[in-house]
Amino acid sequence: MRLFRKKYWWWILIPIITLLCLFLLLSYYYPLSFLSINQQYEFTPEPVITDQYEQSLDHLKGNRSEMKTNDLTVIRVQQGLGDVYFQDLLTSEESVVFNKDTLLSIQQEVVETRKWMLDLATSEEYDETTKNYLWVLLSHLIYMESRLQKIALTSDTYSREEWDQVLDELHIHFDTSLEHFNTFYDSHIDRSNP
CATH class of the missing domain: 1.20.120 (Four Helix Bundle (Hemerythrin (Met), subunit A))
Known part of the structure; x- marks a missing residue:
């Protein structure tokens, strides 16, 4: 049962980290887009x-x-x-x-x-x-x-x-x-x- 929980967290954590990295890259490369953090x-x-x-x-x-x-x-x-x-x-x-x-x-x-x-x-x-x-x-x-x-x-x-x-x-x-x-x-x- 313990092994299942660790695996489960990895399946949730990896997509979240991937989406966050993708969001930060898009924010950097497209500085005035609606996804950008600073919009400048x-x-x-x-x-x-x-x-x-x-x-x-x-x-x-x-x-x-x-x-x-x-x-x-x-x-x-x-x-x-x-x-x-x-x-x-x-x-x-x-x-x-x-x-x-x-x-x-x-x-x-x-x-x-x-x-x-x-x-x-x-x-x-x-x-x-x-x-x-x-x-x-x-x-x-x-x-x-x-x-x-x-x-x-x-x-x-x-x-x-x-x-x-x-x-x-x-x-x-x-x-x-x-x-x-x-x-x-x-x-x-x-x-x-x-």
Whole structure:
């Protein structure tokens, strides 16, 4: 009878340990899945991309200087139109903790920036070149918004390696969008202040 009890416990204990190990492995490899314990991912951006992004960001910071004007574009930039580009995820050279709330926050800021840019497109008059730069920026913001929606919908299925790729790609999209924004704003400033 004693032998039966030992055997019985092993039949219960081995599957429990196996399931626990499987759960921990899934939690590690799929950091934002519903099975994950922490539901966060520590992302370290590529130094080359971060350096290039910092240069573009410095250009934007220089453009946000205090100018006394009635120009709606300049006023909006000073009020924080470019704030979407100042994300810890994009500017930090250290590892950054990323979770679903961070993703939703980034997505909301992109949507808000797109709305402000559409408002500028309909309420301000620009010359043809500046208007083309604005439409390129808007189309890129719309693409980024759709990409962020797709990421948010499928975030449970991404492994650690896929998160690295997705966040590097997102970093590159933000860099491209920042370049478009700088080009649009430079064109506007150059044409409005001859």
